Amino acid sequence: MKKLILFVLLLSSVVLNCDSSKSMSRDKAAAILKSAWDGKKIANTFQMASCPNGKNLYINYSESDYDEQHNSNAFGDQFVQAEARWIELEKKGFLKCSMLEKKVPNWGGGPDRFLGTDFKGEPQHFPGMSRCPERWSCSYYDSFLLEFTPTATPYVQFSKTVQFSVQNVDVTVTQAVFDKILVVGLTEPSDMMGQKVIKADYIAEYKLTPLGRVYLSDNSEELKKTNSAIFVLYDDGWRLAQR
Numbered sequence: 001m002k003k004l005i006l007f008v009l010l011l012s013s014v015v016l017n018c019d020s021s022k023s024m025s026r027d028k029a030a031a032i033l034k035s036a037w038d039g040k041k042i043a044n045t046f047q048m049a050s051c052p053n054g055k056n057l058y059i060n061y062s063e064s065d066y067d068e069q070h071n072s073n074a075f076g077d078q079f080v081q082a083e084a085r086w087i088e089l090e091k092k093g094f095l096k097c098s099m100l101e102k103k104v105p106n107w108g109g110g111p112d113r114f115l116g117t118d119f120k121g122e123p124q125h126f127p128g129m130s131r132c133p134e135r136w137s138c139s140y141y142d143s144f145l146l147e148f149t150p151t152a153t154p155y156v157q158f159s160k161t162v163q164f165s166v167q168n169v170d171v172t173v174t175q176a177v178f179d180k181i182l183v184v185g186l187t188e189p190s191d192m193m194g195q196k197v198i199k200a201d202y203i204a205e206y207k208l209t210p211l212g213r214v215y216l217s218d219n220s221e222e223l224k225k226t227n228s229a230i231f232v233l234y235d236d237g238w239r240l241a242q243r
Contacts, residue, residue: 175212
């Protein structure tokens with residue numbers, strides 16, 4: 001009699017385990033989806049610089065505007081206004097910014113673009129001159145050195161390309177990393193091409209990195225990705241359908 005009872009209990013356990021592997025819940029779907037999303041991140045790539053040493057930024061001012069543009073800001077109004085994100089990074093300890101040269105005469109061959117855009121090459125200046133020569137169309141540039149600090153290392157990745165003999169240095173900034181899955185709906189199992197399938201509607205949520213808070217806020221739409229997925233029932237349980 002005891003052997004019969006033990007056999008029935010073992011058989012029931014097997015049946016329950018089989019039923020469990022074939023059942024689907026929101027938590028189980030979320031766990032399967034999480035394994036597929038782990039490691040995903042939100043990142044943005046900026047052109048850090050475009051010059052031989054890959055770290056310099058040049059900002060050009062017209063001859064008539066230079067002094068006025070530097071009245072209230074030592075780094076110049078254009079730097080403060082157009083490069084606000086880099087100033088914010090510096091305040092938070094992610095970037096070190098220093099001025100290398102100030103008010104250097106430039107004969108107009110560039111640069112006319114800022115960090116993070118299509119700046120092309122280094123400016124050409126008048127050697128040994130501290131101001132624009134008369135009878136020449138001239139502008140002035142400031143030269144900066146920008147370097148990410150060790151605090152930023154976990155969130156930035158550098159790459160280099162060469163275009164028209166000019167070295168471009170790009171920096172990819174990790175703004176957010178995948179955090180969790182919230183399943184908001186599951187369909188009943190149905191037949192599709194001879195297989196049992198379930199559709200799950202879900203939201204993949206990201207969390208900001210410390211550096212990412214310079215670019216995004218906690219309620220940014222980019223941090224929540226609405227999506228759907230199909231699960232297929234196999235002999236060992238439910239698997240995420242391959243797309």
